Amino acid sequence: MTSTLLLEQIFNGLQAGITLFLIAAGLTLILGIMDFVFLAHGSQVMIGAYAAAAITIATNNFYFGILAAIPITFVCGYLLEWLIIRHLYGRDHMDQVLATFGLILFFNEAIRIGFGPAALFTNFPSSLSGFIEILPDTPYPVYRILIILVGLLCALGIHLFVSRTRVGAMVRAGASNPEMTAALGINVKILFRFIFAAGATFAGLAGMMIGPLTSVEPGMGEPLLILSLVVIIIGGIGSVRGAFIAAILIGLVDTVGRVMLPMLFKTFMSVSTADTAGPALASMSVYILMAVVLVFKPTGLFPPKGA
Amino acid sequence: MKNKFITAVIAAGFVASAGMAFAETIKVGYITTLSGGAGIIGKQMKNAVELAMEHKGGKLGGMDAEVIFVDDQRKPDVTKQLANKLLKSEKVDVIGGIIWSNLLMAIHKQVTRADTLLISSNAGPSPVAGSNCHKNFFSMSWQNDQTPEAMGAYMNTAGVKSVYAMAPNYQAGKDMIEGFKRFYDGEVVGEVYTKLGQTDFQAELSALRAAKPPATFIFQPGGMGINFVKQWKQAGMDDVSKLYTVFSVDGISLPALKETALGTISTQTWSPDLDNAINKRFVADYKSKFGGYPSFYAAQAYDTILALDHAVAKTGSKDTAKMREVLAAGGIPTTRGSLKMNTNHFPIQNFYLREAVKDSDGVVTSKIIDTVFEDHGDAYAQDCKF
Numbered sequence: 001m002t003s004t005l006l007l008e009q010i011f012n013g014l015q016a017g018i019t020l021f022l023i024a025a026g027l028t029l030i031l032g033i034m035d036f037v038f039l040a041h042g043s044q045v046m047i048g049a050y051a052a053a054a055i056t057i058a059t060n061n062f063y064f065g066i067l068a069a070i071p072i073t074f075v076c077g078y079l080l081e082w083l084i085i086r087h088l089y090g091r092d093h094m095d096q097v098l099a100t101f102g103l104i105l106f107f108n109e110a111i112r113i114g115f116g117p118a119a120l121f122t123n124f125p126s127s128l129s130g131f132i133e134i135l136p137d138t139p140y141p142v143y144r145i146l147i148i149l150v151g152l153l154c155a156l157g158i159h160l161f162v163s164r165t166r167v168g169a170m171v172r173a174g175a176s177n178p179e180m181t182a183a184l185g186i187n188v189k190i191l192f193r194f195i196f197a198a199g200a201t202f203a204g205l206a207g208m209m210i211g212p213l214t215s216v217e218p219g220m221g222e223p224l225l226i227l228s229l230v231v232i233i234i235g236g237i238g239s240v241r242g243a244f245i246a247a248i249l250i251g252l253v254d255t256v257g258r259v260m261l262p263m264l265f266k267t268f269m270s271v272s273t274a275d276t277a278g279p280a281l282a283s284m285s286v287y288i289l290m291a292v293v294l295v296f297k298p299t300g301l302f303p304p305k306g307a
Numbered sequence: 308m309k310n311k312f313i314t315a316v317i318a319a320g321f322v323a324s325a326g327m328a329f330a331e332t333i334k335v336g337y338i339t340t341l342s343g344g345a346g347i348i349g350k351q352m353k354n355a356v357e358l359a360m361e362h363k364g365g366k367l368g369g370m371d372a373e374v375i376f377v378d379d380q381r382k383p384d385v386t387k388q389l390a391n392k393l394l395k396s397e398k399v400d401v402i403g404g405i406i407w408s409n410l411l412m413a414i415h416k417q418v419t420r421a422d423t424l425l426i427s428s429n430a431g432p433s434p435v436a437g438s439n440c441h442k443n444f445f446s447m448s449w450q451n452d453q454t455p456e457a458m459g460a461y462m463n464t465a466g467v468k469s470v471y472a473m474a475p476n477y478q479a480g481k482d483m484i485e486g487f488k489r490f491y492d493g494e495v496v497g498e499v500y501t502k503l504g505q506t507d508f509q510a511e512l513s514a515l516r517a518a519k520p521p522a523t524f525i526f527q528p529g530g531m532g533i534n535f536v537k538q539w540k541q542a543g544m545d546d547v548s549k550l551y552t553v554f555s556v557d558g559i560s561l562p563a564l565k566e567t568a569l570g571t572i573s574t575q576t577w578s579p580d581l582d583n584a585i586n587k588r589f590v591a592d593y594k595s596k597f598g599g600y601p602s603f604y605a606a607q608a609y610d611t612i613l614a615l616d617h618a619v620a621k622t623g624s625k626d627t628a629k630m631r632e633v634l635a636a637g638g639i640p641t642t643r644g645s646l647k648m649n650t651n652h653f654p655i656q657n658f659y660l661r662e663a664v665k666d667s668d669g670v671v672t673s674k675i676i677d678t679v680f681e682d683h684g685d686a687y688a689q690d691c692k693f
Contacts, residue, residue, distance in 0.1 A: 005517040012510045117347040119533055119563035129541065141542060144509065213541070214506040215533040215563055219344055223504065255510045262499070263514075271498070279476045279500040 004138045009256045011134065015144045017251020018151030022206035023224055024231040024243040025158055026199020032238020032304060033175040034192050036085065037093050039100040041203055041228065042221025043107035048073045048204025049211040049220060050111060053122040062125045066208050070201060077200025081193045108218045119215035147209050154202060155244050162240055171195060175238060175304065227254075230286055234293045236300030246301060250286055257285040332371040333625040335615065336393035338386060338404040338414075339428075339608075341378035344530060348406055348559060349378070352428060352608035354597050356403075358589070359612035367612070368619025374612075375399065381406075383413035390414040394421050400625045401426060403611045406604065408432035408451060408479055419443035422627050424634075426615070428608045433482065436651050437687030443627065445634050446653045447611045447641070449576050450685035451479060452486030454553045457574040457658035457679040458524060459491030462551060469494040471520035471548065473511065475531060476500035483526040483553060489686065496520050501527075508535050512542045523548045527555045533563045540567045556663055558602025561671050568663040568671055576654075577606045577643055578661050578675045585613070586642040600672050610641040647682065651691035655684045 023045060030038045051072045056065030084103070088096050124143050131139035162168040173181045174188050182188045207221065214220070231250050235242025262278025269277070293301060337356055339349035353376055366372055375397055379386040386405075393399045394417075402418050403426040405411045411430040418425040419441035431450040435441070462470065472487065472495055474480035480500060488495060497518055499511060515523065523544075527535040532555030539550060552573040561568055579590045579600050589609050593601040601609075617639050618630040637648035637655075647655040660677040 002517060005513060008513040008517075009510055012513060015509070016507065112346070117350060118559075119530060121563045121565050123537070123541075123567065131543065139543070143541070210507075213509075213534075213538060215530050215537075217344065217530060217563075220506070223506065258502070259510045259514045275498055275500060279502070283476075283502050 004135050006256075007135060008138055008140065009259055010252065011140055011144070011148070013252035013255035014248065015148050015251070016255050017248035018148050018155075019206050019210055020224070020227055020231055020251055021244050021247035022151055022154060022202045024228040024235070024247050025155075025240055026196075026202050027228050028232040028235065028238055028240060028243045029171075029175075029195050030199055031232060033171065033195065034089065036089060037096040037100065038085070039097060039225065040103035040107060041199070042223075042225030043104055044073065044077060044200040044203035045207035045221035045224055046107065046111060046216075046218070047076050047207070048201075049207035049216045050115060050120070051204070052208035053120045053211050053216045054115070056122055057120070062128075062212075069204065069208050073204030074197050074201045076204075077197035078193060080200070081196040085196065086189065086193070104222065111218045115218075117218065119217040122212045122216055124212040143212070150205075150209065154205070158202075158240055159244075167191075227286065230290050232300075234290055234300055236297075236303035238304040239300070239302045242300055242302030242304075249289070253289055254282075254286050258282045261285070331625065332373055333367050333401070333615070333619060334397060334399040335367075335372065335374045335612075336390075336397060336399040336402045337374055337376050338379050338389055338393075338402060338410075339376070340381045340406055341376070342380055345381055345406065348529070348602070348604050351558070351597075351602055351605040352404065352406070355589075355593065355601060355605035355608040356612055358593055358596060359609045359616075362588070362592070363612070363616050367616045368621070368623070370619050370625065379405075379410055381410070383410055386410045387413050387417065390418055394418065394423060399423065400627070401615060401630075403615070404428050404608070405430045411435065415439070415441065415444065424627055424630060426611050428611045429604055431653065431685075432478075433687050436653050436685055437690035440651045440687075440691035440693065442631060442635075442652070442693040444652055445614070445648075447614055447646075448607045448654075449656070450653050450687060451482045452489065452687075453658065453683060453685055454574050454576070455483045455487035455524075455526065456490045456686075457660075457683070458551055458553050459487045459489065461574060461660055461677070461679045462522065462524070463490070463492050467493055467522045467549075467551075469496045469520060470522040470524050470551075471495075471497040471499070471515060471518060472524045473497075473499045473501060473515075474526040475503040475505070475528075477503050479528075480526060484524075487524055487553075501531075503531075505531060506534050508538050509542070512538060512544060516542070516544065516547050520548050522551060524551045524553075525555055526553050529559065532556060532560045536560070536564055536571060537567050557673070558600050558605065561663065561673070562599060564663075565671050566665075569665065571663045572676075573661050573673070574658055574679055575603055575661050575673075576656050576658055577603045578659055578673050580672075580674050581643065581659075583642070583644050585640060585644075589642050600670070606642045610639075610643070610646070613641050614639045614646075649684045649688045651685070651688040653685055653688065655682050657681050658683055 027041045030036050051069035052065045055068045056062050088099055128143045130142045134140045170186050178188050231246045235246030261282045262274055265274035265278045339352045341349040377389045401424045405427050406429045408430045415435050424443050426445045429448045431446050431448050436450045472484050474484050556568050556571045556573050618633045621633045622629040639646040649655050658680040659675045660679050661673040662676045664674045666672050
C-alpha cells in the first residue's frame with residue numbers, strides 16, 4: 001500500500017463525492033424546503049445524460065452538447081414541477097412517494113421508447129483525454145479533475161447564492177416559514193418552482209458529466225438516487241453545506257473502502273475469507289456510516305437552523 | 308328452425324375440431340428478460356426466435372408451431388409463476404429461453420419433472436450439469452465454467468505468467484474465476500470482486516495500476532462491461548496491463564463501446580463470422596431485419612428453435628421422450644455447425660478466441676482469431692446420472 005495510491009484513491013473519492021453533491025444539492029432543498037419526497041431525482045440525472053449524449057452525437061461537439069443540455073434539463077424540471085409536482089405539495093408523504101415512484105417508471109419507459117433499450121455511446125473529446133501528474137509517477141485523468149473543478153465551482157456558486165443574495169435569503173425564509181414569507185409578499189410558489197428546476201439542472205449536469213465515463217442507459221440514475229438520499233440524511237435534510245460535506249464523506253468512504261478494506265483484511269485473515277468479507281463490508285460501509293451518524297446526530301450533521 | 312341452426316353450428320364445430328386434431332401444433336413457451344436494464348438481451352433473443360420461425364415458415368419440423376414469449380423481469384419468483392402458467396394453462400410442449408442461472412435454478416425441477424423439455428438458450432449453472440442434472444433438460448449454450456476455462460487455457464499458450472482477476476461479487480462471478488483458475492497454470496496475483504451493477508471502476512483501476520500485473524482477466528457482463536472497458540481505455544490501462552475478457556465485450560456492449568473496444572480479446576463458442584451456411588444466413592438476415600449485429604445470446608436463441616425443428620422433423624411428433632432421444636443423440640444443425648451433445652445434455656463444442664475489429668462497413672464487431680478448444684466438454688458431465 002503506497003501513499004501515492006492512497007492519494008489517487010482520495011481523488012477518486014472526491015470525484016465520486018462531487019458528483020453525488022450535484023445530485024444531492026437539489027434533493028436536499030426539495031425535501032428540506034418544500035417538504036416534498038421526490039424519488040424521481042435520479043431521472044433528472046438520466047435526462048441530463050441523454051440530452052447531452054444525443055446532442056453530442058448529433059452535432060459531434062461535446063461542449064455544445066453540454067451547453068445545450070443545461071437549459072433543456074432546466075426546462076424539463078420547470079415543466080415537471082408545473083405539470084405534476086405542485087399538485088402534490090399538500091398531499092402526505094406516502095402519496096408523494098407513490099407518485100414520484102410512478103414518475104421513475106414513466107421516465108425510464110419514455111427514454112426506452114425514444115432511444116431504445118441499448119446504452120448510448122459517448123466519449124469526451126480527445127483534448128480532455130490526457131493525464132496530469134498529481135504526484136510524480138501518478139497520472140490522473142484530466143476529465144475527472146475537470147469534474148472535481150466544475151463540482152467545486154457549482155458548490156461555491158450555490159453557497160454564495162443561498163447565503164449572499166436577496167433571492168437566497170427568500171429561499172432560506174421560505175424554508176423556515178413559508179406562510180410568513182408568503183405574507184411578506186414573496187411568491188413562494190414561483191420561488192419553489194425555480195429551486196426545483198435549478199435542482200434538476202444540477203442533477204442533470206452530474207448526468208452530463210458522468211455520461212462519457214459510464215453507460216448512458218435507461219434507469220442509470222436510480223443507484224445514484226439511493227446514495228444521494230444517504231447523503232442528505234447524513235448531511236441534514238435541507239442543508240446544502242451538510243449535503244456537500246456528507247457527499248464528499250460518502251464518496252471517500254465508498255471509494256477508499258472498496259479498495260482498501262479487502263487489502264486490509266488480507267493482512268490478518270486468509271485470502272479467500274478476505275475476498276468475501278472485504279467487498280461485503282465495503283458495500284455496507286456507506287450505510288454503516290449513516291447508521292452511526294444517526295445514532296449520535298439524529299437530524300444529521302448540519303441540520304438547517306430553525307428547522 | 309332455431310334448433311336446426313344450433314345443430315349445424317355444433318356439427319361445424321365438430322368438423323373443425325376434428326380437422327384441428329389432424330394438424331397438431333407444438334407449443335413453445337419462451338422465457339426471457341424483456342424489461343429493465345437487461346431488456347436489450349431479451350429483445351435480441353426474441354428477434355432471433357422470430358427470425359428462426361420465419362426461416363422455418365412458421366413451422367417446427369413441418370408441424371404447426373406457436374411460440375409464446377413471456378417476460379421474467381429477471382426475478383426468480385416471477386419466472387416460477389410464468390413456468391407454472393405455461394405448463395398448466397398454456398399446456399406448452401417445450402419451455403425455452405432463460406438468460407440467468409438463478410432463474411434457471413428456480414424452474415429446473417418444476418419443468419423437467421412435469422415431463423416437459425426445458426431448453427436453455429443461455430444459462431448453464433454447474434448443478435444442472437452435474438449431480439442435479441435431469442434428462443429433460445438441454446443446453447443450447449454452454450456450461451458457465453467453460454468460457455473462462457478457454458481463456459485460462461489460451462493465456463497459458465500465450466505465455467502469460469501472472470494475472471489479476473476481476474469479477475462482480477455474486478455466484479456467476481465466482482464461478483467464472485473458478486473456471487478460469489481450473490485451466491490457468493500461472494499465478495493469480497489479485498482477485499478482486501466488484502459490486503454487482505457497479506458503474507465506476509476508477510478506484511479498482513487505480514489499485515490495478517499500482518499492482519502492475521502483466522495481464523488482467525475480467526468478467527463484467529452487460530452494462531458493467533461497457534463501463535469497465537471504456538474506463539480501462541480512458542485511463543490508458545493498455546500501457547499497464549493486457550486485458551482478457553469473457554462475456555464482457557459482445558454484441559450487446561459493442562454498439563455502446565464502438566472504437567473504444569477495438570483490439571479487446573475474449574473467448575466464446577460463437578462469433579458472427581463463423582463460417583457455415585446456417586450462421587451466414589442468420590447473421591445476414593438478422594442484420595438486415597433488425598439493423599445491427601446479433602449477439603451470442605441471439606445466436607443461441609436461434610439455435611434453440613433450430614434444435615426443436617430438428618427434433619420434430621426427425622420424430623414427426625412432439626412427444627417429449629422421442630424428441631429427447633433425438634436431441635441427446637446430437638448432430639443438431641446450428642449456427643455453430645453440427646452440435647454434439649454430452650452425456651449431461653450440454654453441447655460439446657469448440658471455443659474460439661475473438662478480437663473486436665471493424666468490419667468492411669466500419670462497424671465494430673468480433674472476429675475469430677484462433678480456436679482454443681476443439682470439442683470441449685464440461686467438467687461436471689461425469690457427475691450426471693439420469
